[in-house]
Amino acid sequence: MSATLKSLETLKSKMNNQQQEFQEIIKEFELQKQKFEEEKQQVDQYLAQNDILYLNVGGVHFCTLRSTLTFIKNTIFDNLFDTDKKLLVDRDNRIFLDYDPELFKLMLNQLRQWIEVNDSDQLFELPKTSFNDRQRFRNFLRHLKFDEKHFDLQFYDSSNELVGRIVQASSRSDDNQNNSYTSFYGSQMYSTGCHRVQIKFLNSCYYNVSRASYFQVGIANFEKNKKNPQSSVITWPCHTVLPSPQGVCNEIEDGDIFEIEIDCNDKLVTVTNQRTMKGRHQIVHDSVPLPWRLYVQLPNDQSTPIRII
Known part of the structure; x- marks a missing residue:
């Protein structure tokens, strides 16, 4: 009888140890799961910001990253490319924007340069071709709701x-x-x-x-x-x-x-x-x-x- 009780005690102790080990495995699994979810969220956010946008701007095709157009905050582009927002597309499924393609190209190229140096406090250089071109580009930036702190005032002494x-x-x-x-x-x-x-x-x-x-x-x-x-x-x-x-x-x-x-x-x-x-x-x-x-x-x-x- 005593031998049987001793055997049962040994089995119970072994089961308790196994249960403890199993709980440790579950705990480690939950930690790994949480870490995976956090990393997945970061990847999803990165992909959402850096997915490729195929655009038709006034009949001219552009290809850029979402993060490029949203590099400067509080502009039209912040909400324009929201994943839940239905956008107008052309027959090739490109997002259509009814903007002047020359002005858009001038703005986009400068945003790309800003990203290269990771500086959001840069200034847009205004065209030096004519007064009308400078006025058009300035109005275009205002329409897109860029803060005028990003305008190049070296060409315009206004103070x-x-x-x-x-x-x-x-x-x-x-x-x-x-x-x-x-x-x-x-x-x-x-x-x-x-x-x-x-x-x-x-x-x-x-x-x-x-x-x-x-x-x-x-x-x-x-x-x-x-x-x-x-x-x-x-x-x-x-x-x-x-x-x-x-x-x-x-x-x-x-x-x-x-x-x-x-x-x-x-x-x-x-x-x-x-x-x-x-x-x-x-x-x-x-x-x-x-x-x-x-x-x-x-x-x-x-x-x-x-x-x-």
Whole structure:
């Protein structure tokens, strides 16, 4: 009897040891399973971000990674390629995007360069071909909701520190129009490259401009000691009425912002009213040598009627 009990005790101890070993195996299995699930999730996330996208952009085919287009956060692309979102595709099952393919290519190539250096604080380089091309690309980036901190401002000097201040220099009377005009000069000197300046009409200025026949904006030779330096200006009429969705609108209205692009390399000045988007340009003759500065001629006012923004 005692031998039987001893045998049973030995068997029970052996079963307990086996059960403990089995529990250890289950525990190790659960740990491995958890590790596998975590790795699988990481792989799935990687594949979701780096799967290949076949695109049809305005009729031109592109092939890129999802992670390339979503490298910069909070843009349209963040939600556009959501796996649960139904996208428009062409007959070849390519995702169709109704964008200008040239602008898209310019944006995509720069994103690829940013990924190579793993730097999301880079700046988009704007086209150097023409003002209209730069404006189109800038508007395209805005449409895609890229933060303007990614825009290259080296080509566009827009800060007050870079542009300088407006200085009243001289006055003259226009006997034919019975108007008196004052010349204003920017204090910043431009000798190379392309620069963008924005000026805004203040309330007091609008009253005087609206009564006048025209105002002039452009550049003048940067000669501080010369009373009337050579200038190249664009004459802007004050009373022209333009068509608009609401019927008609004036060439100039209170608070209008004018953007002046000064291109020293191509010797070109372009002026655009940001409200109407109507623009004019002027080729600068060799008689106005570099360096240049901003030049504006306005109807007389007791205070400085414009400011750089």
